[in-house]
Amino acid sequence: MTDDTTVRLASPAAEEYLDGVRAALADLPAPEVAEILDDVRAHLADLTAELGGEVDTDALTARLGPPSAYAGELRAAAGYPPAEPAAAAAARPGYVRARLALAAPIAGALLFLLGVAAGEVAFVITGMLLAVFGLPLVISDGPRVPSVAALPEVRRLVAARPAPGTQGRRFADFVASLQPAWWLARAVAAAVLVGGLLADGGLPAVLLLAIVAVPVSIRVGHLTRRDRRWLWAVVPLNGLAAVVLLWLLAAGLPGPSSATSAASDPPALPGLWQDSERQIRDIRPVDAQGNPLTGVYLFDQDGLPIDTSGGAECGPLDGAVPDGNAAYPRGTWDFDPRTGSCRHTPPAPLVAAVPTTPAPVEVAPPPAVPAPEQPPAVPAPR
Amino acid sequence: MDTSQLLKGVLDLAVLAVLDKGDGYGYEVVRGLRAAGLGEVGDASVYGTLRRLYNAGLLTSYVVPSEEGPHRKYYSLNAPGRERLREMAKTWRAFAETMEGLVAAV
Numbered sequence: 001m002t003d004d005t006t007v008r009l010a011s012p013a014a015e016e017y018l019d020g021v022r023a024a025l026a027d028l029p030a031p032e033v034a035e036i037l038d039d040v041r042a043h044l045a046d047l048t049a050e051l052g053g054e055v056d057t058d059a060l061t062a063r064l065g066p067p068s069a070y071a072g073e074l075r076a077a078a079g080y081p082p083a084e085p086a087a088a089a090a091a092r093p094g095y096v097r098a099r100l101a102l103a104a105p106i107a108g109a110l111l112f113l114l115g116v117a118a119g120e121v122a123f124v125i126t127g128m129l130l131a132v133f134g135l136p137l138v139i140s141d142g143p144r145v146p147s148v149a150a151l152p153e154v155r156r157l158v159a160a161r162p163a164p165g166t167q168g169r170r171f172a173d174f175v176a177s178l179q180p181a182w183w184l185a186r187a188v189a190a191a192v193l194v195g196g197l198l199a200d201g202g203l204p205a206v207l208l209l210a211i212v213a214v215p216v217s218i219r220v221g222h223l224t225r226r227d228r229r230w231l232w233a234v235v236p237l238n239g240l241a242a243v244v245l246l247w248l249l250a251a252g253l254p255g256p257s258s259a260t261s262a263a264s265d266p267p268a269l270p271g272l273w274q275d276s277e278r279q280i281r282d283i284r285p286v287d288a289q290g291n292p293l294t295g296v297y298l299f300d301q302d303g304l305p306i307d308t309s310g311g312a313e314c315g316p317l318d319g320a321v322p323d324g325n326a327a328y329p330r331g332t333w334d335f336d337p338r339t340g341s342c343r344h345t346p347p348a349p350l351v352a353a354v355p356t357t358p359a360p361v362e363v364a365p366p367p368a369v370p371a372p373e374q375p376p377a378v379p380a381p382r
Numbered sequence: 383m384d385t386s387q388l389l390k391g392v393l394d395l396a397v398l399a400v401l402d403k404g405d406g407y408g409y410e411v412v413r414g415l416r417a418a419g420l421g422e423v424g425d426a427s428v429y430g431t432l433r434r435l436y437n438a439g440l441l442t443s444y445v446v447p448s449e450e451g452p453h454r455k456y457y458s459l460n461a462p463g464r465e466r467l468r469e470m471a472k473t474w475r476a477f478a479e480t481m482e483g484l485v486a487a488v
Binding site: 036040070078 | 393407408409424425426427428429430431432433434437450451452453454455
């Protein structure tokens with residue numbers, strides 16, 4: 001893995017020597033310095049192997065001269081301008097810039113987490129902006145972000161990694177090997193966030209977005225391994241993905257499931273429905289000749305009243321409240337967005353086509369005949 | 383007379399000549415020069431020369447992953463590099479001949 005090159009130098013002496021060379025080349029363009037240091041790093045590793053595996057600074061200095069002399073010789077041979085005496089001092093502002101670049105995403109991520117925990121949107125947005133603020137500071141740097149990598153605190157952190165071959169290193173390597181799984185997880189988090197929560201598209205939208213997000217996330221992962229500048233954008237977004245994943249785990253996927261259940265669960269709909277497709281808002285009884293009847297009370301097979309008023313979008317605060325106990329026809333209640341309250345529409349004149357074949361006027365027995373006919377017709381389409 | 387002073391003028395030629403025999407990473411070039419008898423050339427000078435020749439477009443480089451240490455960056459002579467090597471070798475032969483004639487009587 002390319003990002004291991006900086007820590008593959010087992011010998012602290014070689015690492016120290018490399019730091020000395022890096023400092024002496026600090027005034028050169030960062031990408032060029034990175035290229036040179038790649039060579040020097042390999043050189044020191046070769047020398048270490050040649051000298052028997054373990055070297056101290058004295059052995060390296062005896063063989064190569066002090067780091068500043070090595071850097072000077074390299075500059076002369078490579079045709080770079082000789083180091084100015086001010087080069088060391090000029091490296092200081094570089095440190096300030098690098099520290100700012102490093103602090104921006106860390107402070108941003110902390111502020112972001114704080115904002116999510118406290119539910120403060122302003123904190124979340126400020127955190128994101130702060131992380132983005134760090135971006136221009138590193139873009140001019142090389143892909144390995146040498147100016148940040150050269151910071152003493154970053155070098156100490158890298159040096160604190162467990163030595164190769166130890167139990168701790170094996171564990172760290174194992175955790176690092178799980179990285180592609182995280183790339184998948186964060187893609188799912190992004191899909192849930194955008195498709196399920198922001199767009200409220202339900203499970204299909206989340207799946208569709210995940211199909212796009214997974215390859216993108218893996219590509220970004222590989223890019224980040226090669227070009228560490230991506231970290232400045234990736235780390236805050238990773239934090240966001242982690243929050244979403246934790247929230248998903250805690251809530252047990254409530255976003256997508258609740259969004260879909262509303263559409264597929266007919267019993268959740270208030271009011272009276274025909275085949276859960278057509279809402280029955282009023283019932284217009286007519287007699288066998290087609291003459292409209294008024295003052296009709298309707299009951300179901302159990303003798304319970306049939307009420308059509310449940311689906312009306314009217315609350316108890318509205319002036320006209322549907323009466324669930326009134327006789328049919330009742331008329332309909334409509335929500336008027338202009339007045340913000342419900343309006344009652346009385347039953348309009350109706351011409352109903354009455355089936356002409358059933359001549360018997362006696363109403364008592366026939367209901368027994370159509371009744372068994374209707375129930376099979378209801379479940380069939382569903 | 384200090385050989386290192388003489389070397390400075392011909393290090394490009396020496397490095398190009400070593401790489402003409404086959405691609406190599408930095409330390410291989412150092413060893414190639416040593417093996418040829420140029421023991422006084424400094425390691426850092428070789429690495430610096432490689433960088434300059436590379437920046438001048440005479441070399442290409444490719445990285446070979448290594449199990450043990452850092453990745454090895456191999457340098458390889460390209461067409462302009464070979465052309466430059468031929469020119470420099472020609473110049474060198476003429477120069478060496480001239481110098482030989484000059485010091486033959488000594």
